[in-house]
Amino acid sequence: MPGDVSAFDLVLSGDPGLYAIVRLSLLVSLSAVLFAALIGVPAGALLALTRFRGREAVIVVLNAMMGLPPVVVGLAIFLLLSRSGPLGSWGLLFTPQAMVIAQTVLVAPIIAALTRQTIEDLWVEYREELAAMNIGPARRVATLVWDARFSLVTALLAGFGRAAAEVGAIIVVGGNIEGFTRTMTTAIALETSKGDLPLAIGLGIVLISIVILINALAWGARRAGERYAG
Amino acid sequence: MLVEARILAGEVAILDGLSLTFSAGPPTVLIGPNGAGKTTLLRAAMGLLPLTSGRVTWGGREQAAPDRRAILFQRPAMLRRSAAGNVRYALAAAGVPRAQRAARIEELLALVGLEKFAARPARRLSGGEQQRLALARALARNPALLLLDEPAASLDPAATKAIEDIVRAVAARGVKVVMSTHDLGQAKRLAGDVVLLHRGRLLEHTPAAQFFAQPRTQEARKFIAGELLV
Amino acid sequence: MLNRRSLIAAVALGLAAIAPATAQEKSIVVSSTTSTQDSGLFGHILPLFKAKTGIEVKVLSQGTGQALDTGRRGDADVVFVHAKAQEEKFVADGFGVKRFPVMYNDFVLIGPKSDPAGIKGMKDVGAALKQIMAKQASFISRGDKSGTHSAELNLWKAAGIDIEKDKGAWYKSIGQGMGAALNTASAGNAYVLADRATWISFKNRGDLAIAVEGDKRLFNQYGVMLVNPAKHANVKKDYGQAFIDWLVSDEGQKAIASYKINGEQLFYTNAKDPSA
CATH class of the missing domain: 3.40.190.10 (Periplasmic binding protein-like II)
Structure with missing residues (x-):
C-alpha cells in the first residue's frame, strides 16, 4: 500500500488491501483460538479432574508453556512443515493454514492451563453434589465445562489476545506474503522496517481497536449469559 | 436400611462401630453436638464415604440400590443454570426419560414452591429458595430414602417452616426421611424417632415422644437441657 | 451463546479457512530479498506478469542468506537475490538449475x-x-x-x-x-x-x-534461479521457469527499467550481459 497516506485514511477510504489484511488476521487468530479451544478445553478439564503420577509436573510445564516464545514455536512449525521437514509433503509452509497451526500451538497451552484452573475450582464446589447424583466421568467433564462456560470465555479471550498480538510465529511460517499471508502484525513489522512509522502506528491502532472491540463483545456476551444462567 | 459402620480418620474414629437400622415410617432425626458424626453418618448412608469397616445394607441386600437414595447437603452447590435447569439436570442424571422431564420439573418446583422462579438463575435465588431447589433436585431421584443434612440451618423462621412443610409432605408420601438438625424444636416437630450421636457413638435410638419425655442416658438429658456441648 | 449448533458452525468456519490449501492454484513462491520487496519493484512488475500468464507470484522477502536457504530446503520455487558468489555456489551445489543475471542497482x-x-x-x-x-x-x-x-x-x-x-x-x-x-x-x-x-x-x-x-x-547485481526440481519434486518448474523467462525477456526487462520512485530509476537491466 502506498506509504504516504495514513492508516486512518486507508480505513476511511475502505482500502481493500487493508481489509484483506484485517480479515486474514481475524480469520487466522480466531481459527487458531477455535482449534486451540477444541484441544485445550478438554485437555485442561481432564487435567483438572484426574490424578496421576507426575500430574503436578504436567501442570507446571503447562503453565510455563503459556509463555512459549512465538518465534521458537514458529521455527519448530517451520522445520516441521518445510519441504525438507517431516510434514513437507503437505505443502503448508507459507500458507495461512501454517499460521493457524503455529498460533494453535501457542494458544492451546494458555486455554488448557486457564481451563484447568477454572474447572478445578468449580469441581471443588460441585464434587459432592455430582457424586450424590451418580454422575460418571464423561458427563462430569461435560457438566463442569458447560457450567464454567462463561469463565472459560476469559480463557478464550486470553488466547485470542495472544494470537492477535503475536508476530514472531506467523512471520516465520507465513512468510508475510502480500495479499496471501500478510496480517496486521506482520504488516506492522514490515512498515516499521520500511521506516514508515506513521503507517505502522496507524495499523497498530487499528489492531488494538479491533482487539478491544472483540473483548467488549465477549464481555457483553459473558455478562448477558451470566444474567441468564447465574 | 441397616447401617453398620466404622469410619476412621487416621487414628480418630469419626463413627465408632455404629449400628443403626432405619425402618419405614415418619422421619428419623439425628441429633448430637458438633462433631458427633451426624454428617458423616448421612454421607456414609448415601455411599459417599468409604467405610473403614462395616456395611450399609438395603432391604437385606448387601448392595444398596443407589438410585433409591438422595441427599441434601447442608450447603448445596447450585449448578450454574436456571432453577428448572437444576432440576432437569437431576432428572437426567436419574435416568428420567426426556419426554417426562418437563412435567416432572413443573411438579417438583410446585412441590417446593418455586414454580414462579423456574427460569431464574439458581445462584440468584435466596438461601431458603436455594435449599428448597436442592430439595427438589434430591426428590428428582424419586428416592425411597431421603437424607437431609441440617436442611434448615442458617435459614430464617419462615424459610425453615417452608422446608419443614415440604419434609412433612414428602414423608407423608411414604419417603423415608433421615435428617440431622441442631434445632430441638424442629426435632420435636418432625421426628418419628430420634437418634442421639455423641463422639461417633450411638447413645440412644428411641421414639421421639419417649426421647423427649424420658431420656435414657445422662448425655441425652444434658443435651436436651442444652448442656452437652461437645 | 455457546450452544451446540453455534459450536458446529464455528468448527465448519474454521475448516473452511483451511480449505483453500487443497485447491490447486496457479501460483509460485519466490524467495527474494527485503530490498527488492521494500523498494516496491514487485508491486510494479508482478501485476504485469500475472496479466500475461495468469500465474500468481507469492514473494517472501528475506535476507539473501535466508532466501537461499529457503530455496535449498525446497520451500520456494524460484530464488531471486543479489549475492553472485553465493548464487553460483547454490547452483554448483545442485540446489538451483541455472543462474540468470537480471538487473543491478x-x-x-x-x-x-x-x-x-x-x-x-x-x-x-x-x-x-x-x-x-x-x-x-x-x-x-x-x-x-x-x-x-x-x-x-x-x-x-x-x-x-x-x-x-x-x-x-x-x-x-x-x-x-x-x-x-x-x-x-x-x-x-x-x-x-x-x-x-x-x-x-x-x-x-x-x-x-x-x-x-x-x-x-x-554496484549490486541481481540473479534469479529455479530451485532444482531434481532435488525437490514439489517445485513448480513450468511456472517458475516461465517467471524467470519473463524477467529476462525484453518485456520483463522493460518493465523493470520503467520502475521509478520520485522520477528516479531504481534498477538497471542487464540480462543480456553474460558476465553480470
Missing part, C-alpha cells in the same frame, strides 16, 4: 548530515570506510548474512580492513533487515550501507543523507 553509503567522519562526496568508498574507522564514527552493519551484508563485508576487505579484527564499539552489528538498520542509523546518527532502492523509499530518514555514491564497487 547500487549501494549508497548513508550517514548523518553533520558527517563526523568527513567523507561526504568522496568517490572512493574504500577510502571513506577507512576514514570512518579512523574517526571511530558510528557504523551500523546489517549483520544478517544478507546480500547487503556480504557486500559490506567485501567492501571492508577491499579497503584492506579486517573488520572482524578491527571493529570496535563504533561498529554495531544488529542482525536485522535494511529498514531496521536504517532506523537504527537514523536514531543514532550512524553511517550505514544501504541499497538505493530501499533508501529512496525509506521514510524515517531523520538527519541521514547520502555520503558516498557512484563507486563501481557499489
Whole structure:
C-alpha cells in the first residue's frame, strides 16, 4: 500500500488491501483460538479432574508453556512443515493454514492451563453434589465445562489476545506474503522496517481497536449469559 | 436400611462401630453436638464415604440400590443454570426419560414452591429458595430414602417452616426421611424417632415422644437441657 | 451463546479457512530479498506478469542468506537475490538449475548530515570506510548474512580492513533487515550501507543523507534461479521457469527499467550481459 497516506485514511477510504489484511488476521487468530479451544478445553478439564503420577509436573510445564516464545514455536512449525521437514509433503509452509497451526500451538497451552484452573475450582464446589447424583466421568467433564462456560470465555479471550498480538510465529511460517499471508502484525513489522512509522502506528491502532472491540463483545456476551444462567 | 459402620480418620474414629437400622415410617432425626458424626453418618448412608469397616445394607441386600437414595447437603452447590435447569439436570442424571422431564420439573418446583422462579438463575435465588431447589433436585431421584443434612440451618423462621412443610409432605408420601438438625424444636416437630450421636457413638435410638419425655442416658438429658456441648 | 449448533458452525468456519490449501492454484513462491520487496519493484512488475500468464507470484522477502536457504530446503520455487558468489555456489551445489543475471542497482553509503567522519562526496568508498574507522564514527552493519551484508563485508576487505579484527564499539552489528538498520542509523546518527532502492523509499530518514555514491564497487547485481526440481519434486518448474523467462525477456526487462520512485530509476537491466 502506498506509504504516504495514513492508516486512518486507508480505513476511511475502505482500502481493500487493508481489509484483506484485517480479515486474514481475524480469520487466522480466531481459527487458531477455535482449534486451540477444541484441544485445550478438554485437555485442561481432564487435567483438572484426574490424578496421576507426575500430574503436578504436567501442570507446571503447562503453565510455563503459556509463555512459549512465538518465534521458537514458529521455527519448530517451520522445520516441521518445510519441504525438507517431516510434514513437507503437505505443502503448508507459507500458507495461512501454517499460521493457524503455529498460533494453535501457542494458544492451546494458555486455554488448557486457564481451563484447568477454572474447572478445578468449580469441581471443588460441585464434587459432592455430582457424586450424590451418580454422575460418571464423561458427563462430569461435560457438566463442569458447560457450567464454567462463561469463565472459560476469559480463557478464550486470553488466547485470542495472544494470537492477535503475536508476530514472531506467523512471520516465520507465513512468510508475510502480500495479499496471501500478510496480517496486521506482520504488516506492522514490515512498515516499521520500511521506516514508515506513521503507517505502522496507524495499523497498530487499528489492531488494538479491533482487539478491544472483540473483548467488549465477549464481555457483553459473558455478562448477558451470566444474567441468564447465574 | 441397616447401617453398620466404622469410619476412621487416621487414628480418630469419626463413627465408632455404629449400628443403626432405619425402618419405614415418619422421619428419623439425628441429633448430637458438633462433631458427633451426624454428617458423616448421612454421607456414609448415601455411599459417599468409604467405610473403614462395616456395611450399609438395603432391604437385606448387601448392595444398596443407589438410585433409591438422595441427599441434601447442608450447603448445596447450585449448578450454574436456571432453577428448572437444576432440576432437569437431576432428572437426567436419574435416568428420567426426556419426554417426562418437563412435567416432572413443573411438579417438583410446585412441590417446593418455586414454580414462579423456574427460569431464574439458581445462584440468584435466596438461601431458603436455594435449599428448597436442592430439595427438589434430591426428590428428582424419586428416592425411597431421603437424607437431609441440617436442611434448615442458617435459614430464617419462615424459610425453615417452608422446608419443614415440604419434609412433612414428602414423608407423608411414604419417603423415608433421615435428617440431622441442631434445632430441638424442629426435632420435636418432625421426628418419628430420634437418634442421639455423641463422639461417633450411638447413645440412644428411641421414639421421639419417649426421647423427649424420658431420656435414657445422662448425655441425652444434658443435651436436651442444652448442656452437652461437645 | 455457546450452544451446540453455534459450536458446529464455528468448527465448519474454521475448516473452511483451511480449505483453500487443497485447491490447486496457479501460483509460485519466490524467495527474494527485503530490498527488492521494500523498494516496491514487485508491486510494479508482478501485476504485469500475472496479466500475461495468469500465474500468481507469492514473494517472501528475506535476507539473501535466508532466501537461499529457503530455496535449498525446497520451500520456494524460484530464488531471486543479489549475492553472485553465493548464487553460483547454490547452483554448483545442485540446489538451483541455472543462474540468470537480471538487473543491478547500487549501494549508497548513508550517514548523518553533520558527517563526523568527513567523507561526504568522496568517490572512493574504500577510502571513506577507512576514514570512518579512523574517526571511530558510528557504523551500523546489517549483520544478517544478507546480500547487503556480504557486500559490506567485501567492501571492508577491499579497503584492506579486517573488520572482524578491527571493529570496535563504533561498529554495531544488529542482525536485522535494511529498514531496521536504517532506523537504527537514523536514531543514532550512524553511517550505514544501504541499497538505493530501499533508501529512496525509506521514510524515517531523520538527519541521514547520502555520503558516498557512484563507486563501481557499489554496484549490486541481481540473479534469479529455479530451485532444482531434481532435488525437490514439489517445485513448480513450468511456472517458475516461465517467471524467470519473463524477467529476462525484453518485456520483463522493460518493465523493470520503467520502475521509478520520485522520477528516479531504481534498477538497471542487464540480462543480456553474460558476465553480470
